[in-house]
Amino acid sequence: MNNAITRFLGTSPLVRDYGMSFVLLLLVGLFSALTLKQQHPTGADAGRQVADLILVRHTKPRVLVITRNTPEDVEFSNAAIKRLEEKGARVLATVRGAAPDAKQSIEEVLKSGESIDAIAANDVTAKWTVYDRFPEVGAGKCVVPASYTWPDFLKVSNLLGVANQTAIYAIIAIGMTMVIITAGIDLSVGSLVALASVCVSILLRDCFGGISAGVAAVIIASTTSVLVCALAGAFNGFMITAFRIPPFIVTLGMMMMASGLSFKLSMGQSIPELPSSFFWLGRGHIFGIPNPILLMLALYMIAHIVMSRMVLGRYIYSIGGNEEAARLSGVPVTRVQLAVYTICGALAGLGGIVLTSQLSAGDPKFGLMYELEVIAAVVVGGTSLMGGQGKIFGTLIGAFIIAVIKNGMNLTDVDPFNQKIVLGAVLMIAVLLDTLRRKKGHR
């Protein structure tokens, strides 16, 4: 049995190279099936659709527009009214509220002697029972946007949400992948997220005037904070290379120091005095795609080129595969290790800036347990903790596997405690598959 699995995993090139992407697709399929639901369109598009439906059935109709008072419904209502009036319909009344409001409105319209041809409603307001109280109206007059079947999971808003939340982990995981490929580890990334967050917000508040700080100030403060984290990473690298202290210990120390420093600097408080231009990075979007996702994708492209095409990448793999052989082949081992820990620190800092921007406040409590989350993503993505093996895009897929599982479980109402158990099991299974796969490669 074991042998059969090993053989399958080891020999099929599809599974060998794309095993984890396959798992990701499988998960996407699974959660799509589980969250398949009747979807009711909302918003402006739906409003125009309803208006058109009414206009097809009636010429110059007299219409009631009945929605709740939510932002989406208001959009729906506005769009429907605009379209109806353009095409010569008369909007008798607009209701934005609850069923009693609708009742009152209908009563008033009927009292004024108007007759109602149609009611533009949505899936919720059409189900109200008030219409049946008026024999002249009836629920039959309600026109709603056409519903369709589509998984909650696959809604664009959900997918973008998942990607947006994963972006920070994924960005930090780039540095972690490099570190782990050199057979090291960096436990300090979580604390560096907090340090960057506190750093940038204190700089903006105390040096650049808080809410009134300009764009240049935002750039300077952010860059400085990333540099501070890069410096912390470089210090990790220095301790590791100069004194041969195991990376686990050095970065564990840095994890505590950076966290302590963040709390000290911020006095344990969250710092919300940030200028609005600072929020562009975390909450803005270009062509409808949130900036953190774009930043993540760009960084992954660069990291992929570094690791697969550049001298630095070659050196990183060789050090993890066999440090002594690398040194004896002329690889500047110390410099490369310094570089890798510095990059890892800088990316953790960048993650902290994005997180601060997303949540619109600096906070020393940010980044808690991120290191473990990030290491999990790297490992699930197929990078070996023994060093020398792993792929950058594997990590991206690993991060998304974890994110999709979390999101999918949320959508299917899995209890949060069970979610943790499942995630733990996923981590173990990923490593198990990897071990079985590698076994086949050994002689």
Add this chain to the structure above:
Amino acid sequence: MQGIEKSFPGVRALRGVDLTLRSGEVLALLGENGAGKSTLIKMLGGAHQPDQGTIRISGQPVNLSSPIAAISAGIGVIYQEFNLVPRLSAWENIFFGRERSSGFVNRNMERRRSKELFDQIGVPVPIDTPCGELSIAQQQLVEIAKALSQDARLIVMDEPSAAITPQEVERLFHIIRDLRSRGIGVIYISHRLDEIFTIADRVVVLRDGQLAGEGETRSLTRQQLIEWMVGREIQNEFPKARHTRDRIRLSVRNLNRGNIVRDVSFDIRAGEVLGMTGLIGAGRTETARLIFGADRHDSGQISLDGHSLHIRSPRDAIRNGICLLTEDRKGQGLVLTSSVRENFGLPNLKNLSRFGLVNQTKERSAFSTYVDQLQIKIPNQDQLARNLSGGNQQKVVLAKWLERNAEVLIFDEPTRGIDVGAKYEIYLLINELAKQGKAILMISSELPEVIGMSDRILVMHEGRITGEIEEATTATQEQIMEMAVA
């Protein structure tokens, strides 16, 4: 063993091999690297399972599904890399994993039994010293004692003589003869043909995963064995070519490091192959590492073509045109988890890249030149280095240094664990490099090789150069050994 087959990804390691061993017989298993010897014995040790075929012991089919199953079937395998826990003492290692009496270690019984075992073997080994501090030869004895304590009826030794001195080999042969007289079957693997004629009753030769030849040692010749191994005739084991040796290229003066390397001075001329030999621990490898910058020297001068060099790291040495082929291919020569092409590129990336970007096309074509020239057997350039046989791995290491076009090449045990065919090719390559006017330092423990391939020979003992033979052709093994024990 009957009809044994085993495949690995991309390789059919064994295709239908039959092997018989009688009790009280010493069987030599020969073959080039990659012929399937290691795979075969790993099956006996329970580390691999055959895809097909059966293994019988005294007529009974056995299923050696794990190392433990192999041990209880009476098979003891002594791998080249020993299975000893370095921190534990000899007696603890002997009984490791088999401590009796419900979780408690029965110290006295185990120590007594261990002593008895070493008495039986006839060599005293300090049983309380951590195994990591014992010599290679002593560790080997611990492994043998361990096998005996497990009542092994069959002991497999994988290249037991590779890392021990001639005297220790002699002692090992005594022990093997003694095992034989007690009815224990021994499978002995070695590349040294001399040893096989001394110790083996019968020889089995594998080639490309198949049986290439088999016979009683008495009735075989050296020539015949080599032919079976390589599948063709080889006229001359050491094809030494001589070139004019003119100006001094590498000059080493008063090199020191602690008491490992003491006051070592020598010159190598252009076109010269300087052989360096001595017993294990004489300081040969250490000297090479100092020249290459792998370790720091306390004092001394190294100059190339009259220019003094300041070498503080291998990177410095490589930049100055010195390269070192280490004795430990897997541990120091190759990144086994990377592809052969990436290994090849590692010291050459500066020439193969622009703006930090590796030019993979250039790298591929540069490497393929060497693949052809050195006849490296690989399915493609992306093959992982660990999937190659020893000889092919050595050729990859060679290729990466040849591409550097270094002026000084230090070969540390260049043919260790390499089959006859590949050895021959490496000798030809050394000739070619000498012809180009390079300075070559060849460190080797195999005296015939040192005598056969060098122009001049240096002998080291306890960190010093204790002898020099100006004309290698006049040297005898006895003469060298005398200098080596000084």
